[in-house]
Amino acid sequence: MESVLGRYKNLIWLVGVLFLQVLGLATQVKRGNDPEHTRLIRVWVISAITPFERGVLWIEHGTGDLWHNYIYLRGVRAENRQLKDQIEQMRLEQVRLSEDAAQARRLQNLLAFKEQFIAKTVAAQVIGTSGTPTNRVIYIDKGKDDGISKDDAVITADGIVGKVSLVNSSDAQVLMISDQMSGVGVIIGDDRLQGWLGGTSNGEVVLNDVMSDETVPIGARVMTSGGDRIFPRGLPVGTVAKVTNGKDLFLNIKIKPAADLSRLEEVLVVVEKQQRQAVAEGDVRMRAADILAQRLPSVPAKPAAAGGAAPEASAKSTPNGAAVTAALKPASASSSGTTPKTGSGTTDRSGAAAEAGASPAAAGPIKPANATNGTASTASPSTTKTSAAQREKTSSDGASRDGMSSDAAVPSAPAGTNAPTVSPKPASPKPKSAQPPAQLPASPTANDANPH
Amino acid sequence: MPITYTSGEQVEVYRFSIPVTIGVPLLALFFQAFIPVRFPRFAVYIDLPLLVTIFFAMARRNPISGLLTGAVIGLAQDMLGRGPIGMYGIAKTVVGYGASSLGVKLDVENAGARFLVTLGFYLVHSAVYLAVGRFLLNMTQNQSWFHGFLAGLANAMLGTFLYFALDKFKQRT
Structure with missing residues (x-):
């Protein structure tokens, strides 16, 4: 034996x-197969490897900073000029986008639409990978001590990256969207097709559960749907790269991720999200003059009977009198609880990105180029009860008097909705309340059409 | 190509100091995890822990020592990922056992032999890894054998140079 x-x-x-x-x-x-079950044993190896990785990155950044800040300054002027040109281009683009965003928010406000917003992010550096082609995970240099927890979304400025799958005290493991075990709820293109995104063993990103009778164009944008409760809605995911017929009546859709998953250096971890109702841009933007005006004593409206003149016109104006008065006090309405909740003060060094995500329209202080004196910023939904005709009249009066373009302020305000109108200046020596109400013809039809 | 059959008494058996025994596999794991941050395709083609396993197994020429080295390095590699722990462990255990058994029988000190042995064991490693995933864990893995062969060649070339560098740490018993 x-x-x-x-x-x-x-x-x-x-x-x-x-x-x-x-x-x-x-x-x-x-x-x-949850790494949490084997957490302790994994921590041993991760703790043995990550200090080396941190050290190498520290040395790399030290020498890199020395080179970039002191030695390699050639071409900085040219780059500066180029960046300034780029800023000008982006300003123009922002004007267009802020108008679109304002309109979208007004519509969301109408529907009492609740949405998740990114409230706080933590910037982290990628310090390692799994080292194997089958596991698409990366390691970041921030962990539980920095407020990161499991299932936090990880993004870059370009698009989503993945989610936190394992958290240690000073580092964390991120499961990328290209891993076989990942899953993200998405919306495709303008058709708003729903699907879910996953990875393959080759590290490709594919879209699942889209029926073969649907048309998915190449190049269509893919955004997060928010249905997975990890990624807030509307974050860029990528574009459709290839569409073929798959098995079981489903399409085989390959996605090109918006973020370059193979060359990640720094990422943002979404550590806090807010669920709140969308705030229309008109509520957010207010001129200082308006805020000041609401604090000053205002001229009381004349009683209709006391005026004596044009009683017919006064009588006609009665149904809209309140509307006109409301239109005269935009500041008070705006300030009474519609203060923007952009999560200010909750961001760290990546706060700018987080705030931009939270309220893109409010993030940029740049005024529209065609709004000569900030008309767009005075647009307030508190002036909602004005009819379309009144709005037109008010806007044209305001434009002629104040020299502002009402079209710029409310580019596409539909009649009969509570879309914001141009608010007059309450502190103006000739306020609109002094205008004969007869000049503001009542439009009950338009008011009746108001969904609210 | 001088791959010569030798008896167990003819081949030399080497040992390594404790810092080398622990440090070299750790460094291999570190580079395997860190280099893909800068060169993403590195992890697809190169498996440094496998090369280290083969080197130690062939140098020690002790199957038990070889399979234990392979098991430890493989399990550590598994722990860096998110998948089940044991897939690389099993594959590298087999490779460690095979390489040390082969080291007893063959003279694997020259470059040509090392190249072929590394290429062969890379393919064995891939086959065992895929088999474990497919038959034990029911995981679907799209593996191209042509791609695997190319990766094997890349590992063999790198291994040949790496082994000569690691030879410096050998100590005669």
Whole structure:
């Protein structure tokens, strides 16, 4: 017996070690493949490796900073000029986008639409990978100590990256969207098709559950739907790269991720989200003059009977009198609880990005180029009860008097909705309340059409 | 190509100091995890922990030592990822056992032999890894054998140079 054991000692060892590992695999399969179950044992190796990675990155950044800040300054002027040109271009683009965003927010406000916003992010640096082609995970240099928790969304300025899958005290593991085990709820293109995004064993990103009778154009943008409760709605995911017929009546859609997943250096971890109703841009932007005006004593409106003149016109104006008065006090309405909740003060060094995500329209202080004196900023939904005709008149009066373009302020305000109108200046020496109400013809039809 | 059959007594058995035994596998794991941050395709083609496993197994020429080295390095590699722990462990255990057993039988000190041995064990490693994933864990993996062969060649070339560098740490028993 001893001779047999001695003779096959090596083989017995091999079988024994393999058996133990197979047993370990079976246990993991039974308990479910959640890294949390094997957390302790993983932490040993991660703790042994990540200090080296941090050290190398520290040295790399130190030498890099020295080079970039002191030695390599050639071409900075040219780059500066180029960046200034780029800023000008982006300003023009922002004007257009802010108008679109304002309109979208007004519509969301109408529907009492609630949405998740990014309230706080933490910037982190990528310090390592799994080192294997089958596991698409990265390691970042921020962990539980920095407020990161499991299932936090990880993004870049370009698009989503993945979610936090394992958190240690000073580092965390991020499961990228290209991993087989990932899943993200998405919306495709202008058709708003719903689907879910996952990875393949090759590291490709594919879209699942889209029926083959749907048309998905190449290049269509893919955004997060918010349905997975991890990524807020509307974050860029990528574009459709290839569409083929797959199995079981579903399309096989390959996605090109917006973020370059293979060259990640710095990422943002969304550590706090807010769910709140969208705030129309008109509520957010107010001129200082308006705020000041609401604090000053205003001229009381003349009683209709006391005026004596044009009683017919006064009588006609009665149904709209309140509307006109409301239109005269935009500041008070705006300030009474519609203060923007952009999560200010909750951002860290990446706060700008977070705030921009929270309220893109409010983030940029740049005024529209065609609104000569900030008309757009005075547009307030508090002036909602004015009819379309009144709005037109008010806007044209305001424009002629104040020299502002009402079209710029309310580019596409639909008649009969509570879309914001141009607010007159309450502190103006000739306020609109002094105008004969007869000049503001009542439009009950338009008011009746108001959904609210 | 001088791959010569030798008896167990003819081949030399080497040992390594404790810092080298611990430090070299750790460094291999570190580079395997860190280099893809800068060169993303590195992890697809190169498996440094496998090369280290083969080197130690062939130098020590002790199957038990070889399979234990492979098991430890493989399990550590598993722990860096998110998948089940044991897939790389099993694959590298087999490779460690095979490489040390081969080291007993063959003279694997020259570059040509090392190149072929590394290429062969890379393919064995890939086959075992895929088999474990497919048959034990029911995981679907799209693996191109042509791509695997190319990766094997890349590992063999790198391994040949790496082994000569690591030879400096060998100590005669």
